[in-house]
Amino acid sequence: MKYRKRTPPNPWNPMFGNQQLWLDLATRNTEMLMAAAQVITHRTQRMASAGPQPNARDRREFVRMGSEKVDAARESATAMGTQMMALPWDLGLRWWQAASRASAAAGALGASRTPAQAMARGKTLANALQATGKAAAHASNAGARVAGRGLAPIHAKATANARRLAKG
Structure with missing residues (x-):
């Protein structure tokens, strides 16, 4: 099986960015599982054929x-821990900024004096609420990035072992 080089998802695509992150994660997980199955099969056959007296190459x-x-496992835990250390601050800041904008926009809308002013401020409130939705999507993206x-x-x-062991 040929393993593809990972291409990062496009973070500027608001429509599909979140789904693309999770799809990429699922694809890499599937590749890893398939490679692991190949490696397990190869190594199990190697153990069976080596018997109780494996040669130096088999022992290595x-x-x-x-x-x-x-x-x-150590590299994985370190990578996830590093990614998660900044996560509460990043998510908290995004939520606070979005909530502050929405709150300010709602207050401004309530203080409108003319219908035209209310329309303009209503648009500002809608944009602020949309930003709140983007902050929620960022939380989901953060989970995909940690994973x-x-x-x-x-x-x-797993994929390196599958390639190496397939060569013989």
């Missing part, structure tokens, strides 16, 4: 199986 591969899992950062080292190890 069997040791590598355990150490690479520990390395990938993607955690999956990246595991995906890299």
Whole structure:
């Protein structure tokens, strides 16, 4: 199986940016699962054929199986932890800014003196409320980014092993 080079989603596409992040995550997860199945099959057959007296090459591969899992888990936890450290501040700031704009726009609309002024301020309020929706979408995007950062080292190890072991 050929594994594709990951292309980052387009963050400037408001219509499909959120779905694209989650779709990319699902695609990489599927690739990782398929690669893992290939690697498990290859290594299980190798263990069975090596028997109780594996040669030096087999022993190196069997040791590598355990150490690479520990390395990938450590890299994954570090990547997700790093991504999550700034998350509360980023999300909180976005929500606070969106709520402040919406609140100010609602107050201005309530203080309108003319119908024309009310129409203009109503448009400002609608835009502020739309920004609140974008802040909610950002929270979902943040979840996909954290999961993607955690999956990246595991995906890299599994697909690299599948390519390496397929060569023989």
